Amino acid sequence: xxxxxxxxxxxxxxxxxxxxxxxxxxxxxxxxxxxxxxxxxxxxxxxxxxxxxxxxxxxxxxxxxxxxxxxxxxxxxxxxxxxxxxxxxxxxxxxxxxxxxxxxxxxxxxxxxxxxxxxxxxxxxxxxxxxxxxxxxxxxxxxxxxxxxxxxxxxxxxxxxxxxxxxxxxxxxxxxxxxxxxxxxxxxxxxxxxxxxxxxxxxxxxxxxxxxxxxxxxxxxxxxxxxxxxxxxxxxxxxxxxxxxxxxxxxxxxxxxxxxxxxxxxxxxxxxxxxxxxxxxxxxxxxxxxxxxxxxxxxxxxxxx
Amino acid sequence: xxxxxxxxxxxxxxxxxxxxxxxxxxxxxxxxxxxxxxxxxxxxxxxxxxxxxxxxxxxxxxxxxxxxxxxxxxxxxxxxxxxxxxxxxxxxxxxxxxxxxxxxxxxxxxxxxxxxxxxxxxxxxxxxxxxxxxxxxxxxxxxxxxxxxxxxxxxxxxxxxxxxxxxxxxxxxxxxxxxxxxxxxxxxxxxxxxxxxxxxxxxxxxxxxxxxxxxxxxxxxxxxxxxxxxxxxxxxxxxxxxxxxxxxxxxxxxxxxxxxxxxxxxxxxxxxxxxxxxxxxxxxxxxxxxxxxxxxxxxxxxxxxxxxxxxxxxxxxxxxxxxxxxxxxxxxxxxxxxxxxxxxxxxxxxxxxxxxxxxxxxxxxxxxxxxxxxxxxxxxxxxxxxxxxxxxxxxxxxxxxxxxxxxxxxxxxxxxxxxxxxxxxxxxxxxxxxxxxxxxxxxxxxxxxxxxxxxxxxxxxxxxxxxxxxxxxxxxxxxxxxxxxxxxxxxxxxxxxxxxxxxxxxxxxxxxxxxxxx
Numbered sequence: 001x002x003x004x005x006x007x008x009x010x011x012x013x014x015x016x017x018x019x020x021x022x023x024x025x026x027x028x029x030x031x032x033x034x035x036x037x038x039x040x041x042x043x044x045x046x047x048x049x050x051x052x053x054x055x056x057x058x059x060x061x062x063x064x065x066x067x068x069x070x071x072x073x074x075x076x077x078x079x080x081x082x083x084x085x086x087x088x089x090x091x092x093x094x095x096x097x098x099x100x101x102x103x104x105x106x107x108x109x110x111x112x113x114x115x116x117x118x119x120x121x122x123x124x125x126x127x128x129x130x131x132x133x134x135x136x137x138x139x140x141x142x143x144x145x146x147x148x149x150x151x152x153x154x155x156x157x158x159x160x161x162x163x164x165x166x167x168x169x170x171x172x173x174x175x176x177x178x179x180x181x182x183x184x185x186x187x188x189x190x191x192x193x194x195x196x197x198x199x200x201x202x203x204x205x206x207x208x209x210x211x212x213x214x215x216x217x218x219x220x221x222x223x224x225x226x227x228x229x230x231x232x233x234x235x236x237x238x239x240x241x242x243x244x245x246x247x248x249x250x251x252x253x254x255x256x257x258x259x260x261x262x263x264x265x266x267x268x269x270x271x272x273x274x275x276x277x278x279x280x281x282x283x284x285x286x287x288x289x290x291x292x293x294x295x296x297x298x299x300x301x302x303x304x305x
Numbered sequence: 306x307x308x309x310x311x312x313x314x315x316x317x318x319x320x321x322x323x324x325x326x327x328x329x330x331x332x333x334x335x336x337x338x339x340x341x342x343x344x345x346x347x348x349x350x351x352x353x354x355x356x357x358x359x360x361x362x363x364x365x366x367x368x369x370x371x372x373x374x375x376x377x378x379x380x381x382x383x384x385x386x387x388x389x390x391x392x393x394x395x396x397x398x399x400x401x402x403x404x405x406x407x408x409x410x411x412x413x414x415x416x417x418x419x420x421x422x423x424x425x426x427x428x429x430x431x432x433x434x435x436x437x438x439x440x441x442x443x444x445x446x447x448x449x450x451x452x453x454x455x456x457x458x459x460x461x462x463x464x465x466x467x468x469x470x471x472x473x474x475x476x477x478x479x480x481x482x483x484x485x486x487x488x489x490x491x492x493x494x495x496x497x498x499x500x501x502x503x504x505x506x507x508x509x510x511x512x513x514x515x516x517x518x519x520x521x522x523x524x525x526x527x528x529x530x531x532x533x534x535x536x537x538x539x540x541x542x543x544x545x546x547x548x549x550x551x552x553x554x555x556x557x558x559x560x561x562x563x564x565x566x567x568x569x570x571x572x573x574x575x576x577x578x579x580x581x582x583x584x585x586x587x588x589x590x591x592x593x594x595x596x597x598x599x600x601x602x603x604x605x606x607x608x609x610x611x612x613x614x615x616x617x618x619x620x621x622x623x624x625x626x627x628x629x630x631x632x633x634x635x636x637x638x639x640x641x642x643x644x645x646x647x648x649x650x651x652x653x654x655x656x657x658x659x660x661x662x663x664x665x666x667x668x669x670x671x672x673x674x675x676x677x678x679x680x681x682x683x684x685x686x687x688x689x690x691x692x693x694x695x696x697x698x699x700x701x702x703x704x705x706x707x708x709x710x711x712x713x714x715x716x717x718x719x720x721x722x723x724x725x726x727x728x729x730x731x732x733x734x735x736x737x738x739x740x741x742x743x744x745x746x747x748x749x750x751x752x753x754x755x756x757x758x759x760x761x762x763x764x765x766x767x768x769x770x771x772x773x774x775x776x777x778x779x780x781x782x783x784x785x786x787x788x789x790x791x792x793x794x795x796x797x798x799x800x801x802x803x804x805x806x807x808x809x810x811x812x813x814x815x816x817x818x819x820x821x822x823x
Contacts, residue, residue: 062688064608064615068553087553087616087681088688248684248701261533266553 027296034292037285044282048101055094056080059251063089068263071270084270086256087263095251096274102252103282106167107233111225113171114232118178119221123209125179126186137183140176148173149238156244163246166239170232181224185217219297226290230283237279253279335522337805337817340529340538340547343675344507344705348493349486350474351423351430356726357548359433359472360815361526364512364519365495366474369397369416370467374810376730378467382411382475382496392462393445395470399453405477406500406515413449418478420447420457428486431713434473436745441737442466462764464772465733498818499524518818530674539564539800546807546815549677550798552618564802567809568619571797572629572727574735575676577607577669577686577790580718582750590667590695591719593656597786602650606693608642609792612685616678617796624791626783627725627739632732634780640791647693658694666696671722672708673701677795683722715748723748724795728812732776733763739788749788756782 028034047054056079063076067089075081075091083092125136143151155169189195190213198212239245240254248255253275260271345358350366353359369383383397403411423434424444430436438444443460450456459466480494493501498519499512510526527544529535535547536554540561550558555566579600585591593599613621622630623639651657656664669690671683680701687697697720702708711717725746728734738746742757759779766772783789799809807820 060688062685064611064685067615088684248680248699249687261531262551263553265533265536265557268553 024296028292031292033288037288037292040281040285041289044100044104044278044285047097048104051094051097051101055091055097056082057091057094059090059094059098060249061090065089068266068268083274084268086259086271087268092256092270092274095256096253096278099251099253099256099275100278102163102246102250103233103236103254103279106163106170106236106252107229109167110170110174110232110236111228113167114174114228115178115221115225117171118175119182119214121175122179122182123186123214126183127190127205127209127213129187133183136179140179143176148235152235152239153242153244156239161244161247163250166236166245170235173235174228174232177224177228178221181220182217185220186213189213189216223290223294223297226286226293230286230290233279233282233286333523334822336525337521337523337546337820338525338527338544339815339817340527340535340544340800342530342532342535342549344528344530345510345526346705347432347490348501348504349430349432349490350419350476350493351428351434352432352490353434353474354432354436356813360813361510361512362474362493362495363497363814364499364524364817365493365497365501366476367495367497368471368473368475369399370471372468372471372728372730374812374814376468376728382416386467393459395457395459395466396450397455397457399455401453403496405480405496406494407477407480409477409479411475411477411496412452413455415477416455416475417447417449418481419475420444420473422481423473431745437737438469438472440744441740442469464764464766465731465737468728468730468734469737520818520821524817536800539802542802542804544800545802545805546820547800548797548815550800551678552616552798555618555798558800562803564800567799567801569797569799569809569811570619570621571795572729572812573676573724573795573797574624574627574629574727575682575722575724575792575795576624576627577792578718578721578723578749579751579788579790580715580721580749581752581788582715582718584716585719585750588668588719590665593665593667594719596654598650598654599656600788600790601785602647602654603690603693603695603790604640605643605647605650607686607689607790607792609639610642612682613793613796616681616685617793619796621793621796624793626780626787626791627727627789628732628735628776628780629727629729629794631729632735634777634784636777637781637784644689644693651693656694662694663696664694666698667719668698668700669720669722670700670702670708670711670717672704675704675708676724677798679722686722712748713745715745715750717748721748726813727794732780736776736779751788753782753786755779756787 028038057075063085066075066085067087069075069081069085069089071082071084073081073084075085081091081093083096086092086095121136125133152169152173155172156165159165159169195208195212198208203212236245236252237254237257240252240258245254246252256275257272257279260268260275264272341357343355343357345355345361347353347358348362348365350362353362367381369381370386371379371381373379382403383399385398387396388394389396397416399413399416405411422428423430424439442463445458445460447455447457457470475496477494477496481489484492491504498514498516500515502511502513502523504510507528509528512524514522529538529547532549532551532554535544536550536558538544539547539558540563542563550566558564558566579594581595586595609623610621613619624630625633625637625639651664658664669687671679673680683699683701687699690697708717725738738744739751739756740760741747742750742752756779759775763772763775763779766775797809797813801807804823805820806823810816
């Protein structure tokens with residue numbers, strides 16, 4: 001009986017999904033700015049994935065005789081330093097492309113880590129309540145009592161720097177946000193009729209939590225995640241700026257910005273401007289996209305959109 | 306084009322000044338402000354080890370004699386020195402009427418107490434005085450002969466004992482007997498021209514004038530770790546002297562019209578060290594560098610001249626060892642940059658490239674923010690070594706809290722980047738870093754008997770010529786098979802406000818006594 005229902009519903013769901021996508025495309029084009037955000041993020045994603053092919057130089061290859069070359073200067077072997085070279089004669093454009101890989105990887109991976117922990121904790125907390133709820137929420141309160149950057153510095157000093165440690169630390173820093181939202185939604189959803197129905201049909205607790213409740217709270221989480229990616233990228237930049245991010249031979253936008261400090265006074269503007277722009281545009285794009293997604297998924301605004 | 310760049314630099318400098326305008330205050334004529342790059346940790350005379358720390362302490366504590374910029378002897382608390390016939394007793398005669406900051410009379414008994422207290426193992430002091438000076442001179446004890454005469458006894462005759470003893474900060478017995486070690490570290494009662502007025506950790510140290518030869522009523526030492534901020538503070542008029550100006554910022558300062566940069570050829574010896582301890586020999590690459598042939602091959606792999614010119618903004622002569630150039634072995638010529646020769650020698654030493662082009666992997670550690678442009682220098686050295694087939698695992702560490710503890714334990718490496726302060730007044734002073742295998746400053750654990758067995762001969766040399774010949778022999782061993790990849794003597798960049806007249810010394814001593822208002 002239920003198999004027949006599912007099979008019968010599948011074409012309708014697909015058709016509904018297609019309709020939603022069409023509506024999303026229409027609404028996005030009408031809003032204009034999200035289109036630019038998506039285009040920029042696609043470019044950034046391409047730079048991150050194809051950086052090795054696109055970069056004209058090895059991003060770590062030094063050339064001391066060509067250090068601090070202006071943008072569009074001729075580099076070694078007739079190549080061009082499109083965005084200039086840094087204090088060690090490394091190509092800024094190539095480092096920017098490789099930096100995209102680290103910044104975006106860290107951004108998405110940290111959200112995956114933080115989201116997984118937070119969603120699981122929030123679901124368990126909201127569904128079971130009682131001492132488990134108290135324990136998880138108080139743990140979150142304790143963590144929120146510490147400034148995040150301070151907490152991250154503490155962890156990184158103990159764990160050591162490195163991409164995976166950075167992802168772990170940034171992920172751990174995000175879980176409370178997800179846990180609180182998921183808990184609140186779970187508290188209300190667990191009393192709903194469809195959850196009662198699943199319970200009456202003999203579904204296991206885990207099945208109810210992850211297959212019945214979770215799909216119904218994904219929409220707000222998508223919005224939160226899109227904002228969070230931006231804040232995580234900023235945090236990565238801040239930690240790399242402080243020298244606590246990734247190793248010195250791995251280019252990131254934050255560490256490039258940090259390296260530009262000493263040369264900014266000396267009029268070497270390109271060392272700060274380009275990584276700064278990359279960070280700003282990426283964060284802005286995620287924020288615009290998150291903003292649009294929030295409005296798009298809000299049923300109260302559906303009529304207007 | 307040039308004037309355009311100059312205009313932009315001037316605008317940038319102006320913007321910096323504008324940003325800091327809210328903090329701009331007209332300096333008082335009786336106050337001088339010095340911006341330092343590194344934080345200080347203690348005022349305990351037995352624990353002071355960094356140059357910035359000792360530069361401040363030099364104004365609080367006097368010593369028996371001092372050394373001038375060219376190594377000349379300058380009387381301070383004492384005016385006469387007699388050395389016993391066997392060369393193991395140094396008898397100083399003190400000036401009359403000396404006092405400490407709390408009013409206590411400073412006599413020979415206090416000087417003897419100072420030396421014995423610093424050497425007392427109960428106190429577990431690990432600073433420059435017990436860790437370098439006393440181990441180098443073989444300090445035995447100190448005794449007051451009468452009210453004004455004190456005798457310092459050392460184990461054996463030592464040609465540089467006088468110079469080393471100038472580094473001991475004298476303090477008074479009664480006041481220090483009443484203080485705990487913690488109190489002594491934070492509330493010094495000194496014997497110098499200034500006393501400590503306040504100390505805010507990580508921020509500033511304020512000294513107030515007690516007596517001559519102090520020119521200014523107050524000295525404010527501000528801790529400003531970030532180079533651009535130091536430069537901005539100097540241009541904005543909030544600092545009179547700043548240390549460790551980044552070469553890229555020299556033009557901005559000189560064109561500001563408010564300050565100028567003094568560049569001096571410093572005495573600090575910068576090198577890439579090989580930690581040859583058993584512990585490090587067991588690490589990847591640690592076994593390779595045990596071989597002097599490998600170490601010699603790597604001397605040819607690094608282009609020190611280009612590093613100096615491009616990253617430090619000056620031309621420099623590559624070091625041939627651990628002695629400053631004026632006192633070096635004149636027969637030795639600096640290793641040239643010859644990567645092909647380096648590769649051939651590495652092949653011959655039994656470390657050919659493998660299929661991936663790597664000869665061996667090795668870890669390289671360095672602190673950051675301590676020396677001029679140190680991060681870029683370390684990255685450049687790593688690149689040069691990778692070019693000849695080494696796989697460098699680079700670890701850049703925070704200086705004070707992460708790298709310094711490794712220095713104390715002599716456990717950084719197998720490759721490590723370091724600079725160690727030197728002097729111009731004696732080659733032996735520079736060589737004393739590696740006077741014994743177990744010296745606190747022998748970070749390499751190098752133990753070549755051709756070096757260490759010559760020390761007694763050096764000390765007992767009949768005359769200067771014999772001594773010089775032994776020094777040259779030892780320096781040749783160090784040049785050929787030593788534990789350093791020789792680099793350069795660090796040029797020092799000081800930003801000095803136009804408000805004051807002050808000349809930077811080559812040995813990194815910052816003496817504000819000599820500063821005056823223009």
